[in-house]
Amino acid sequence: MRKLLPVVALAVLPACVGPALWFDAYAGKAGATASDMRSTVETARFVALVAARGRALSPYVGVILTDAEQDASAIEGAFDSIQPPNPRADQLRGQLDELLSKASSTISEMRIAARRDQLTQLQQIAQPLAGISDQLETFAEAHTP
Amino acid sequence: MRKVLEVSLETLAAIGGFVDIGDIVANSETGARFRMSLAWGGVLGVIGIVLYAEMSGRVATLSHRPVFDLVRERLGARVALVNLVASFFINFLTLTAEIAGVAVTLQLASGINYLAWIPLVALMVWFTMWRVKFSVMEKVYGLLGLALIVTVVAVFRLHEFHTIVREATNLHRPSTEDWPTYFYFAIALFGAAMTPYEVFFFSSGAVEEGWTRKDLMVNRANVYIGFPLGGALSLAIMAGAALLLAPRGISVDHLSQAAIPVTFVLGKLGLGILIFGMGIAFFGAALETGLSGGYIVSQFFGWQWEKFVKPVDAPRFHLVILVSVILAAAFGLTTVDPVKVTEYSIVLSAAALPLTYFPILIIANDPEYMGDKTNSKFSNALGFFYLVLLTAIAIATIPLMIITKAGA
Amino acid sequence: MTDVAKRVIDAGLNLLDRQIIDKDGMMSGNVDDLELTVPEEGGPPVITAILAGPGALARRLGARSGAWLESLHVRLHPSEQPGPARIAFGVVKRVADHVEITVSRSDLDVSRFEKWVRKHVIGKIPGARA
Numbered sequence: 001m002r003k004l005l006p007v008v009a010l011a012v013l014p015a016c017v018g019p020a021l022w023f024d025a026y027a028g029k030a031g032a033t034a035s036d037m038r039s040t041v042e043t044a045r046f047v048a049l050v051a052a053r054g055r056a057l058s059p060y061v062g063v064i065l066t067d068a069e070q071d072a073s074a075i076e077g078a079f080d081s082i083q084p085p086n087p088r089a090d091q092l093r094g095q096l097d098e099l100l101s102k103a104s105s106t107i108s109e110m111r112i113a114a115r116r117d118q119l120t121q122l123q124q125i126a127q128p129l130a131g132i133s134d135q136l137e138t139f140a141e142a143h144t145p
Numbered sequence: 146m147r148k149v150l151e152v153s154l155e156t157l158a159a160i161g162g163f164v165d166i167g168d169i170v171a172n173s174e175t176g177a178r179f180r181m182s183l184a185w186g187g188v189l190g191v192i193g194i195v196l197y198a199e200m201s202g203r204v205a206t207l208s209h210r211p212v213f214d215l216v217r218e219r220l221g222a223r224v225a226l227v228n229l230v231a232s233f234f235i236n237f238l239t240l241t242a243e244i245a246g247v248a249v250t251l252q253l254a255s256g257i258n259y260l261a262w263i264p265l266v267a268l269m270v271w272f273t274m275w276r277v278k279f280s281v282m283e284k285v286y287g288l289l290g291l292a293l294i295v296t297v298v299a300v301f302r303l304h305e306f307h308t309i310v311r312e313a314t315n316l317h318r319p320s321t322e323d324w325p326t327y328f329y330f331a332i333a334l335f336g337a338a339m340t341p342y343e344v345f346f347f348s349s350g351a352v353e354e355g356w357t358r359k360d361l362m363v364n365r366a367n368v369y370i371g372f373p374l375g376g377a378l379s380l381a382i383m384a385g386a387a388l389l390l391a392p393r394g395i396s397v398d399h400l401s402q403a404a405i406p407v408t409f410v411l412g413k414l415g416l417g418i419l420i421f422g423m424g425i426a427f428f429g430a431a432l433e434t435g436l437s438g439g440y441i442v443s444q445f446f447g448w449q450w451e452k453f454v455k456p457v458d459a460p461r462f463h464l465v466i467l468v469s470v471i472l473a474a475a476f477g478l479t480t481v482d483p484v485k486v487t488e489y490s491i492v493l494s495a496a497a498l499p500l501t502y503f504p505i506l507i508i509a510n511d512p513e514y515m516g517d518k519t520n521s522k523f524s525n526a527l528g529f530f531y532l533v534l535l536t537a538i539a540i541a542t543i544p545l546m547i548i549t550k551a552g553a
Numbered sequence: 554m555t556d557v558a559k560r561v562i563d564a565g566l567n568l569l570d571r572q573i574i575d576k577d578g579m580m581s582g583n584v585d586d587l588e589l590t591v592p593e594e595g596g597p598p599v600i601t602a603i604l605a606g607p608g609a610l611a612r613r614l615g616a617r618s619g620a621w622l623e624s625l626h627v628r629l630h631p632s633e634q635p636g637p638a639r640i641a642f643g644v645v646k647r648v649a650d651h652v653e654i655t656v657s658r659s660d661l662d663v664s665r666f667e668k669w670v671r672k673h674v675i676g677k678i679p680g681a682r683a
Contacts, residue, residue: 035394042393046405055412059256060420064401071398137394144321208650210572218570222585222613225570276680447572447583447605448667457682458579460675461667467674514650 022085030096031143033079037103038136040071041129044107048126051119058117065111072104096139103132152363156371158287163375165430166246166400167239167337167491169423170484172379173403174552175330176386177396179319181312184380186331190338191376193531195368197502200509200520200528201344202364205351208514212348212501213444215514219504228500229445235497236342236438238490241473243431244270245483249400250424254417260478267474270431274466275456279350286429292422296381299410300388309384329545329552332538333488336495338376342430344501345437349444353451361518385410398484435473439466488551496542499535506532572651573605573640581658585609586637600642603652606666608637630665638665 047064050056079100084093109125175183205211210218213232217225247270248262273282300309318327356364385406386397397403400423408416439462443450449459456463477483506528509520520528546552573581586604608630611623640654640661647653658664675681 036396038394039396039398042395043402043405046393046395046409050405050408050412053412055416056408057254057413057416060253060401060404060408060416062256063253064399064405067399067401210650214572217583222570222610223615226614226618275678443580445583446610447580447585449580451580454579455682456675456678456680457671460671463675463681464670 023089026082026085026089027092027143029082030079030092031140033075034096034099034136034140034143036075037072037100038133038140040068040075040107041103041133041136044068044110045126045129045133048110048122048129051114052123054119056119058114058119061119061122062111062114065107065114069104069107069111072100072107076100076104092143099132099135099139102128103136106132152366154284154288155363156367157291158284159367159371160287160374160378161290161293161426162283162287162429162433163372164290164293164378164426165239165337165340166242166423166427166483166487167340167494168379169246169382169400169403169426170397170487171330171333171337171491172382173386173390174397174488175334176383177390177402178322179327179330180387180391181309181383182315182317182319183327183331183334184313184383185316186334187338187376187379187383189534190335191373191379192527193335193339193534194343195372196524196527196531197339197344197505198347198368198372199365200524201348201505202351202356202368203361203518204505204508204514205348206356206358206361206364207516207518208508209352210514211352211440211444212345212505213441215508216501216504217445219507225445229441231497231500232341232345232441233438235490235493236345236434236441237469237473237476238486238493239340239342240431240434240438240469241476241481242483242487242490243427243434244470244473245477245481245486246400246427247424247431248477249483250420250427253401253404253420254424259483260480263474263477266428266431267470267477270428270435271467271470273432274435274470275463279353279453282429282432283350286425286432289425290422290429292418293378293426295407295411295415295418295422296378296385299407299415300381300384302410303385303388305384305388309387312387313380325545325548326552328541329492329549332495332542332545333491333552335538336491336493336498338379339498340491340494341498341501342434342437344505345440346433349436349440349450353453358518400484435466435470438469439463485551492542492546492551495535496539499532499539502535503532568600568603568648568652571648573603574651574653575658575661576653576655577657579658581654581661581664582606582638584652586613588639588642602642603640603645604637605640605661606638612637 044065047056047061047068051061079096084090106125106128110122113119113121113125172187175186201212204215208215213225213229216228220228244263244266245259247266248259251257251262251266252259318324351360351364382403386403389406389409390397390402395402395405404416404419404423407419440450442448442465443459443462446461448461450462451459476486508514509528510525512519568587569584571584573584575581582605584603584605586609587600588602588604589598590601591598607622607626611619611626613619614622638661644654644656645652646655659668
């Protein structure tokens with residue numbers, strides 16, 4: 001029986017220490033995801049800005065927004081595939097997911113408009129991105145180790 | 146007068162020909178994440194390539210032997226073969242990156258996916274190497290590459306010179322990044338500037354064109370003036386990213402993002418010139434890289450390699466080039482990310498430098514090859530410092546790559 | 554010729570890995586190895602031939618890469634038991650920073666691969682002879 005004790009202890013230990021550590025690791029990944037998405041969002045905002053001022057060539061706008069859309073979808077997909085370790089993490093997931101999907105869908109709309117050569121509309125479509133970007137920044141700062 | 150004109154033309158071509166996709170990617174990524182705090186990495190790299198290119202040029206002129214010929218002679222067939230395999234592989238990665246890079250610039254100009262452009266780009270690259278004269282190639286691509294001056298213009302128009310200089314001299318690591326990542330990016334910048342293929346190409350050209358002692362002066366002008374100014378172009382790219390991308394937390398994962406600063410400041414015209422300049426620069430680099438691959442293999446085995454002879458008279462050399470371009474295009478078509486391939490190629494380039502640098506340093510000091518033009522005390526002091534530095538980089542690169550997950 | 558060989562053996566390793574240039578100034582391989590023969594009348598060994606090409610290089614590389622290269626050479630060579638390609642030392646005209654020989658490279662056994670590539674690949678691409 002005594003021989004089993006260390007084994008049992010080792011089995012139980014992670015369950016005691018685990019969730020806190022796991023949560024921190026998850027939060028760190030969430031923070032990094034928020035940072036990455038912010039980069040994509042800011043790229044899209046910047047593009048909208050230059051397009052509105054008539055300062056960008058339209059094929060270029062189309063390409064950069066297509067890149068941004070693909071990035072956004074990849075970031076979302078990567079984050080969603082991570083298993084949240086506990087219900088506390090679920091809340092975090094929900095919070096971030098909302099931001100991520102809003103960002104993704106806005107950028108998609110922008111890409112569609114750009115490919116249709118509707119560059120002047122981009123700034124209007126991109127409006128929500130300002131708020132999303134700030135929220136992503138706050139989130140990232142709060143959850144980066 | 147004609148001589149002065151010719152030297153200036155060549156120096157200008159050296160400036161325009163300096164930048165390749167490695168420089169664009171390394172400098173814009175670093176500027177966006179580290180602002181100007183890693184400028185010293187690029188500066189070290191430029192000093193390194195100046196030193197290395199001057200030595201190899203001098204060695205090639207006086208010994209009439211290009212780098213790889215001497216590597217084999219100095220290190221023996223066995224070590225030189227390892228050297229060859231490593232150098233060729235890294236060269237191949239660079240070739241893939243440059244070809245894909247040209248394809249991406251065509252995408253930025255046209256909207257058509259870069260994958261569709263790769264076969265055409267590869268064909269054009271190969272065809273140019275097949276038919277176009279060496280000297281014509283160098284000058285045309287080098288001079289057209291000066292279009293990249295648009296990056297310097299953009300930075301000037303932002304009127305933030307004080308900030309740039311302050312940050313560059315500060316060496317302060319941003320709090321969001323850790324030391325391993327900091328040094329990993331320093332290595333990337335260094336490797337982007339001190340590219341081995343440049344030296345293979347340069348020294349082979351010196352032998353092929355039959356440089357004499359008189360040409361040494363011209364060689365030095367090119368290298369001492371042209372390369373640092375080319376390096377200045379790279380720093381302008383870093384500055385543009387530092388001033389416009391970093392404050393918004395934009396990290397550079399695509400070439401399209403690297404073009405944002407110039408677009409913002411100079412609008413459509415600036416963007417158009419930049420895309421053109423990048424396409425030309427990458428194309429020229431693809432030519433140099435493709436030829437370098439042919440050079441090093443041929444020089445190792447003793448095959449005919451000069452571009453002055455007809456292709457029939459140098460069949461194995463041209464075979465190597467043809468196969469390299471086909472494979473590089475095929476690799477690019479696997480949808481491998483051009484930016485990722487670029488990152489790996491510059492970092493591994495840096496790590497592999499000692500292999501080819503060390504024999505050249507030895508020979509540059511050997512009066513049997515160099516006559517009275519062996520290294521001065523200053524060159525040797527600097528040369529030795531760089532040998533130590535390159536060895537340190539070679540040891541540190543792979544561990545850092547693993548720890549930082551390739552700079553993620 | 555024996556005098557040249559005797560002089561060069563003093564310089565010894567200055568011969569190995571050098572570029573060979575033929576009578577037309579074309580590159581004809583590297584000195585991958587040397588064939589030494591002990592003369593009948595005694596005395597130091599004399600270089601009787603330069604060995605070039607994969608057959609010769611394979612022996613210098615040793616270990617696995619050498620064995621692989623050797624098997625490749627054997628498989629691609631038309632004759633049954635090909636040794637390394639041999640350039641009799643008699644055709645060596647001068648040894649400077651490269652080795653000059655008095656014959657044309659097309660006469661050498663070492664050009665076999667090159668001729669094949671010329672005939673079957675490069676020669677077929679338009680513009681090869683321009």
